[in-house]
Amino acid sequence: MTTVSRRESRAGWLFLLPWVVGFLAFTAGPMLFSAWLSLTRYDMLKPPAFVGLENYREALVDEQVRTALWNTLVFTALHVPAQIGPALALAGLLRRAGRTAGFFRTVLYLPVMTPPVALAAMFLLLLNGQHGAINELLGWFGFTGPNWTTDPAWIKPGLVLMSLWTVGSTAVLYLAALTRVPVEQYEAARLDGASPWRQFWHVTLPGISGTVYFTVVVNTIASLQVFTEAYTIFYGARAKQSSDGDAALFYVIHLFREAFESLRMGYASALAWGLFVVIAIITAVQVRLSRRYVHYEGERS
Amino acid sequence: MRRFLVTAVLPLALVAGGCGGVGASGADAPNTLVTMGFGLPDEHATARLAVFRAAEPGVDLRINEGAFDEQQFLSSVAAGDPPDLVYAERRKLGSYAARGAVLGLADCVRRHGVDLGQFRDAALRQVTHRGEVHGLPDFANVRLLIVNNPVVRAAGLDPARLSTADWPGLAELTDRLARLDGDRPTRLGFDPKVPEFLPMWAKANGADLVSDDGLAARLDDPRVVEAVRVTADLVRRQGGWASFKAFRDTFDQFGAGNAYATGQLAVMPMESWYLNTLAANSPDVDVTVAPFTDRAGVPLTESGGQAWAIPKGARHPDLACRFLVTMTAADTWVAAATARRDALARAGKPYGGTFTANRVADERIFREVFDPRGNRVLERAVPQVLALQDKAFAVAPSPAASELVRAWEGGVNRVLTGRQQPEEAMAQAQREAERALKRVGGR
Numbered sequence: 001m002t003t004v005s006r007r008e009s010r011a012g013w014l015f016l017l018p019w020v021v022g023f024l025a026f027t028a029g030p031m032l033f034s035a036w037l038s039l040t041r042y043d044m045l046k047p048p049a050f051v052g053l054e055n056y057r058e059a060l061v062d063e064q065v066r067t068a069l070w071n072t073l074v075f076t077a078l079h080v081p082a083q084i085g086p087a088l089a090l091a092g093l094l095r096r097a098g099r100t101a102g103f104f105r106t107v108l109y110l111p112v113m114t115p116p117v118a119l120a121a122m123f124l125l126l127l128n129g130q131h132g133a134i135n136e137l138l139g140w141f142g143f144t145g146p147n148w149t150t151d152p153a154w155i156k157p158g159l160v161l162m163s164l165w166t167v168g169s170t171a172v173l174y175l176a177a178l179t180r181v182p183v184e185q186y187e188a189a190r191l192d193g194a195s196p197w198r199q200f201w202h203v204t205l206p207g208i209s210g211t212v213y214f215t216v217v218v219n220t221i222a223s224l225q226v227f228t229e230a231y232t233i234f235y236g237a238r239a240k241q242s243s244d245g246d247a248a249l250f251y252v253i254h255l256f257r258e259a260f261e262s263l264r265m266g267y268a269s270a271l272a273w274g275l276f277v278v279i280a281i282i283t284a285v286q287v288r289l290s291r292r293y294v295h296y297e298g299e300r301s
Numbered sequence: 302m303r304r305f306l307v308t309a310v311l312p313l314a315l316v317a318g319g320c321g322g323v324g325a326s327g328a329d330a331p332n333t334l335v336t337m338g339f340g341l342p343d344e345h346a347t348a349r350l351a352v353f354r355a356a357e358p359g360v361d362l363r364i365n366e367g368a369f370d371e372q373q374f375l376s377s378v379a380a381g382d383p384p385d386l387v388y389a390e391r392r393k394l395g396s397y398a399a400r401g402a403v404l405g406l407a408d409c410v411r412r413h414g415v416d417l418g419q420f421r422d423a424a425l426r427q428v429t430h431r432g433e434v435h436g437l438p439d440f441a442n443v444r445l446l447i448v449n450n451p452v453v454r455a456a457g458l459d460p461a462r463l464s465t466a467d468w469p470g471l472a473e474l475t476d477r478l479a480r481l482d483g484d485r486p487t488r489l490g491f492d493p494k495v496p497e498f499l500p501m502w503a504k505a506n507g508a509d510l511v512s513d514d515g516l517a518a519r520l521d522d523p524r525v526v527e528a529v530r531v532t533a534d535l536v537r538r539q540g541g542w543a544s545f546k547a548f549r550d551t552f553d554q555f556g557a558g559n560a561y562a563t564g565q566l567a568v569m570p571m572e573s574w575y576l577n578t579l580a581a582n583s584p585d586v587d588v589t590v591a592p593f594t595d596r597a598g599v600p601l602t603e604s605g606g607q608a609w610a611i612p613k614g615a616r617h618p619d620l621a622c623r624f625l626v627t628m629t630a631a632d633t634w635v636a637a638a639t640a641r642r643d644a645l646a647r648a649g650k651p652y653g654g655t656f657t658a659n660r661v662a663d664e665r666i667f668r669e670v671f672d673p674r675g676n677r678v679l680e681r682a683v684p685q686v687l688a689l690q691d692k693a694f695a696v697a698p699s700p701a702a703s704e705l706v707r708a709w710e711g712g713v714n715r716v717l718t719g720r721q722q723p724e725e726a727m728a729q730a731q732r733e734a735e736r737a738l739k740r741v742g743g744r
Contacts, residue, residue: 150546
């Protein structure tokens with residue numbers, strides 16, 4: 001290494017230093033501490049006591065963990081496609097909007113700025129089974145809407161419906177991806193007599209597969225960590241506590257309650273690492289599948 | 302290179318030096334007093350603070366407004382940086398006392414000559430651990446029946462004769478008063494308020510959910526199971542939990558269009574604070590207030606409310622002691638009640654009294670300050686509330702209080718949502734509660 005490159009390297013590290021220190025202090029440090037805590041019994045009021053893998057053993061047989069994990073996986077299975085389908089449809093419409101696309105893009109993204117707690121409070125009213133606006137709307141079409149917020153069978157679909165409020169963020173990403181699909185490919189496909197559906201399937205989807213993959217991974221991770229809206233609606237207020245019959249007991253909610261209601265920081269840390277492993281496995285599967293289905297621009301076929 | 306150094310290192314130096322908002326807050330100055338969980342919504346708060354400030358002009362009092370946040374409180378205690386005072390539900394503080402998160406107040410009350418006998422037994426019981434009081438009770442709520450007279454009379458019943466003593470009769474009463482459109486209620490006949498009020502229903506059937514020492518749960522007691530079955534059946538008769546609760550969620554609880562004014566509800570046990578809400582928002586509503594009774598017809602109620610406590614590791618425990626003694630003293634309450642009454646009078650509203658856990662304060666408030674201004678709700682209800690205050694019971698404080706509540710509420714909800722039968726649900730709740738009590742050291 002020359003003197004110049006050494007100096008540049010040092011300068012580079014110096015520039016990186018604030019981030020490195022921040023990462024060590026606020027991310028890596030707490031993670032390591034959490035890993036240590038997961039091996040202890042700790043109620044925040046007395047010093048941690050080492051218990052080895054006891055917390056992990058308990059998590060494996062904890063009925064509530066099974067319920068919470070099942071709820072979370074079901075929610076994820078419903079939520080991810082529910083985000084991607086409408087987002088893709090909206091992006092397709094936006095693409096045809098011509099010069100007004102900028103305006104509509106902004107309008108579409110604005111709901112994403114709504115604070116999650118406010119969103120939950122609003123949807124608690126909209127989703128009410130008796131007089132909620134959503135069921136009123138269904139009533140106009142002759143449907144009797146379900147009790148979205150009080151019937152355990154409909155609580156997760158209700159939360160998925162609520163999550164569509166923020167579909168704009170995914171739609172904006174798809175719009176950017178759609179604009180990058182070369183027009184020549186569509187022209188060639190049309191010349192070959194491809195129907196709009198075949199064009200979508202063989203041109204659009206491969207063209208935006210990198211973005212689709214990204215949104216699937218990000219939405220999956222977000223779904224597996226679902227907390228704020230469900231906690232606000234079903235667990236936040238004393239009057240609403242556990243009125244969902246555990247249908248909205250998601251993994252992070254269970255973790256949070258174990259930590260801050262039961263004061264079991266060690267056990268909650270073990271649950272956190274359990275979720276980390278689940279997310280890592282699911283993401284690894286997605287990465288593996290991406291090699292087959294995702295195409296990047298400039299990539300050799 | 303020097304420029305590189307300045308650019309990269311300066312932000313770090315600033316952060317380390319506290320310019321990023323980190324560092325001493327001034328809370329450890331000798332005359333500073335920091336509270337948590339106490340808000341300033343009305344004169345009950347502001348007038349009492351004024352009394353303390355007048356008594357201790359040299360104290361820099363810092364009220365961190367907002368509801369009590371368990372996470373914030375525990376984190377601050379764990380970090381050795383707690384507030385000087387915490388204001389929270391007595392049930393929670395009892396649990397913290399049992400876990401050693403708040404200080405015993407024996408010395409404090411002795412030094413200031415506080416007569417603990419002036420506090421209501423149930424309220425004091427909630428913050429007493431191993432014979433030592435760990436908090437001073439503040440407000441006190443009781444639970445009673447609020448009956449919607451026009452609705453009950455229209456069903457051919459006498460509101461004054463309604464009682465919760467006859468459990469089989471409650472089902473019949475509910476059927477007569479409820480209105481259903483298919484399986485959707487358009488009026489609740491009787492809302493048993495479960496799972497929240499399960500301790501009171503169980504007590505009415507002769508059972509305590511938690512042992513006196515707070516170290517044993519009795520959630521699978523057949524009398525508790527019976528209470529769960531009876532109350533869940535009342536809900537089932539009114540469309541089932543999903544429809545029942547969806548309808549209840551539409552109530553405008555704090556408005557003029559509340560369930561009593563609109564006839565959406567016939568009878569419900571409710572906390573006494575709601576009477577002031579009714580009186581203020583729908584003064585002409587025609588209700589009867591009656592005690593909730595056990596199965597022998599003896600009035601029964603559960604105590605609720607907040608208390609002040611001093612967290613373990615508080616920087617200024619002596620000053621904090623002076624503060625909580627002042628805040629809960631009878632003279633302070635009377636000053637607050639007077640300020641509240643005058644403020645309401647200026648707005649042309651009645652004053653329905655202030656219900657505290659301090660018996661002496663209540664006697665003076667309702668003798669010297671109470672001013673219902675002819676409001677029917679208050680004139681009828683207040684004597685009932687006062688009569689009930691000393692009949693209240695409280696669930697014994699337990700180090701696993703939150704988990705016990707979660708266990709029995711979860712059990713009731715599994716019954717309400719049709720997932721389990723009462724015996725099975727409460728047996729599971731008992732297992733959960735026992736596990737929680739066994740590992741009460743927290744893991």
